[in-house]
Amino acid sequence: MYKKIIDLIKQYNTIIIHRHKNPDGDALGSQLGLKRLIELNYPKKLVYVVGDENTFIFLGKMDIINNDVYKGALVIIVDVSVARLVSDDRYKLADHVIIIDHHLNPADIGDTVYINSEHIACAEIICDIAIKYNYKMDKIGATPLLTGLVTDSGRFLYPHTNANSFRMAAYLMDCGADIQGVYDRLYTVKLNYTKLKGYFLNNFKLTRNNVAYMKNDLSIKEKFDVSTFTVSRAMVNQMSGMEGINIWANFTLDEENIIQVELRSKKISIVDVARKYGGGGHALACGCTVNSFEEADLILYDLDMLLEEEIQNG
Numbered sequence: 599m600y601k602k603i604i605d606l607i608k609q610y611n612t613i614i615i616h617r618h619k620n621p622d623g624d625a626l627g628s629q630l631g632l633k634r635l636i637e638l639n640y641p642k643k644l645v646y647v648v649g650d651e652n653t654f655i656f657l658g659k660m661d662i663i664n665n666d667v668y669k670g671a672l673v674i675i676v677d678v679s680v681a682r683l684v685s686d687d688r689y690k691l692a693d694h695v696i697i698i699d700h701h702l703n704p705a706d707i708g709d710t711v712y713i714n715s716e717h718i719a720c721a722e723i724i725c726d727i728a729i730k731y732n733y734k735m736d737k738i739g740a741t742p743l744l745t746g747l748v749t750d751s752g753r754f755l756y757p758h759t760n761a762n763s764f765r766m767a768a769y770l771m772d773c774g775a776d777i778q779g780v781y782d783r784l785y786t787v788k789l790n791y792t793k794l795k796g797y798f799l800n801n802f803k804l805t806r807n808n809v810a811y812m813k814n815d816l817s818i819k820e821k822f823d824v825s826t827f828t829v830s831r832a833m834v835n836q837m838s839g840m841e842g843i844n845i846w847a848n849f850t851l852d853e854e855n856i857i858q859v860e861l862r863s864k865k866i867s868i869v870d871v872a873r874k875y876g877g878g879g880h881a882l883a884c885g886c887t888v889n890s891f892e893e894a895d896l897i898l899y900d901l902d903m904l905l906e907e908e909i910q911n912g
């Protein structure tokens with residue numbers, strides 16, 4: 599399968615690499631790693647990377663290109679295979695579109711599609727190509743690829759992590775990846791963020807059966823100078839990983855006067871509670887929105903009852 603991708607890369611002089619919106623370490627890492635791989639091994643080709651930028655942009659700059667560049671060009675989209683999630687929809691102007699992804703969603707774009715969900719990170723697929731074809735790779739390409747591998751595996755913590763993940767990491771280290779630089783960036787957070795974490799750890803409450811929860815009004819956002827998303831999604835797991843706390847919930851009021859609800863569980867499925875209030879998600883990680891903190895109390899009651907049943911069933 600890689601052969602088709604390689605043949606297409608050989609065939610085109612201009613190659614533009616896309617990835618998903620609001621990129622994470624793996625999207626940018628795969629994009630920049632692949633760019634470097636092509637530049638090192640096919641130096642005559644023009645390779646561009648495009649898309650929106652965020653805090654991960656320390657990995658490398660995006661290119662600003664005109665629509666004309668897409669004429670007769672090859673586009674490679676990494677770490678996503680769903681049209682609405684792709685950053686910069688000018689990929690449609692290209693002659694041929696390749697998808698390289700590791701997510702399970704069925705692809706709705708791409709003339710050539712390679713999806714392999716065995717890989718913990720898309721960056722792993724790029725590494726695999728580099729190794730199998732004995733391509734040159736250097737520090738400039740290896741560092742973003744290692745960032746992709748490290749972040750998508752949760753620092754080699756998530757269940758999909760296997761021997762191959764470490765083989766790829768070893769390969770990238772051999773290529774000169776700056777692991778210290780990567781970790782320095784990943785583990786340095788803003789002071790207000792750390793203070794907000796401290797606020798959560800010191801102020802969460804417990805229901806009768808130990809559902810941990812936080813109710814955040816607008817003053818929290820203002821006090822710590824962060825977004826609703828940060829208070830809601832980024833903080834919910836401050837209440838995780840504690841003995842005896844099997845469900846935790848985070849209720850955050852936003853500017854539209856709606857309460858964003860994030861629900862998490864260690865092992866009991868809680869998604870039916872999220873669905874009952876019009877939301878959804880995964881069995882152990884889901885959410886919904888409600889209109890008042892009184893409704894939040896009803897959710898807490900339902901979650902508490904789930905634990906009560908669990909206790910009674912032993």
Ligand SMILES: [Mn+2]
Pocket residue numbers: 624625677700718719720750
């Ligand atoms: Mn990924």
